Amino acid sequence: MKYRTIGADPKTRRRVSVLALGAMLFGSRTDEKTSFAVLDRYVEAGGNFIDTSDNYAFWTDDGQGGQSEELLGRWRRSRGVGDEIVIATKLGARPLAPGTSYVDNAEGLSAKAIREAAEGSRERLGVDRLDLLYAHIEDHTVPLRETVEGFAELVAEGTVGLLGVSNHAVWRVERARALAAAAGLPGYEVLQYQHSHLRPRTDIPEEIFPDGSLGGTTAELLSYLRAEPGLTLVAYSPLLKGAYARQDVPLPRDFDHPGTPARLAVLREVARETGASVNQVVLAWQIGGDLPVIPLAGASSVAQLEENLAAVELELTAEQRARLDAVH
Template sequence: MKYRTIGTDPAHRREVSVLALGAMLFGSLTDEKTSFALLDRYVEAGGNFIDTSDNYAFWTDGGQGGHSENVLGRWRRSRGVGDEIVIATKLGARPLAPGTGFVDNPEGLSAKVIREAAEASRERLGVDKLDLLYAHIDDYSVSQQETVEGFGALAAEGTVGLLGASNQAMWRVERARALAAAAGLPGYEVLQYQHSHLRPRFDVPSDLFPDGSLGHAGPELFGYLRAEPALTLVAYSPLLAGAYVREDKPLPADYDHPGTPARLAELRSVAREAGATVNQVVLSWQIGGELPVIPLAGASSLAQLEENLAAVDLELTADQRARLDAVH
């Protein structure tokens, strides 16, 4: 396994594996026995960066989530896992009532919610401190000052380490970080957005965000990473839920544009040359790229996990990288 540092404060920064394991469906569509086996194998391979959220996976049973955090908590206790494993979780997008969702009825990012949701996540995970806590989605109903101070209070108390933001406009992320800096509070240091080799359109709704494509990493975010080298991007859905390799998984609608066939063709060409799968090329391309990107990939079987883990040791040539980067 290879590792990368996230965070800048010596008291909170962590060395995490360059491939993060997504636990979104653990405890719901992926049963507990399989979830434990995947977690065990990931850790055995040197992985130490696991991602979840307080709302995973509410859509599987029309509830409010908590399945994934609960399973991770039981796994931690049964295996005697301590702070050697970095578990990131999120708040802000948990539905307030069963049968609703994060678009129409989210918990939000008020100071009260931040405190109560973080406490509930710590209880489900069985930890005294959350290693990394994200604002899952933005909340325009409260002031950013309140949100910044809410997260900052938890960090000051030592119940949260690193802070992150997901699925927010870059100007909102920058404003929140500026507010935190002005107040002498910790700010967002890890950004989590959807990012893969294929490029989406930004002028059409995404599958996850019907009123906009804020979940996608784009040129503005990449420019921000270049300007702020202390930030790290955790790239969710790098494999597009299997759409690269499965005929029964069509590409999302926002990838339906003239540039997609050429990028797919180059990916497949490099995969043949490297003796690797297309999925492995995508992950390797992200891991070894110019910018600090950590792919976040889920798995529902040990075979999928082994394929993903093998990507860590896949070294693309300079020519292959140049070709993958050059395709428009």
């Protein structure tokens, strides 16, 4: 396994594996036995960066979520896992009542909601401190300053380590970070957005995220990442839910544009040259690139995880990277 450091403050920064494991469906669609097997193999391979959320997976049973955090809590206790494993979670998008969703009834990002949600996550995970806590989606009903101060209070109390943000417009991320810096408070250091080798259209975000938030990476976000060396991008859905490898899984509709075939063609060329799968090329491209990107890939079986783990050791040549980067 390879590692990189996230965060700047020596008190909160963590050394994490370059491949993060997504636990979204653990405890719901992925049963406990399989989930435990995937987690055990990931840790055995040197992985130490696991991602979840307080609302995973509310849509599987029309509930409020929490199944993933609860399973991770049971796994931690059964295996004697301590703070050597970094578990990141998210808040803000948990439905307030069963049968509703984050679109129309989310817990939000008020100071009260942040405190209550973080306490719930700590209890389900069985930890005293959340290693990395994200603001999951935007909350337009609460002033940014209140959200910034709400997260900072938890860091000051020692119940949260690093702060992150997901699915927010870049200007809101920068505004929140500027507010935190001006007040001498901890700010967002980790960004989590959907990011893959294929590039999405940017003219139809409302169809993809009906609450108005932006899910996929844009040129603006990548430019911001280059301009702020202290930030790290955790890239969720890097494998597009299996669409690269499975004929029965169509590409999401925001990838339906003229640039997609050319990028797919180069991916397949490099896969043939290296003897790797297209999925492995995508992950290796992210891991070894010039931007601080950590792919976040889920796995519903140990076999899927093994394929992903092999990408960590896949070394792309400079010429192959140049070709992968050049297509538009």
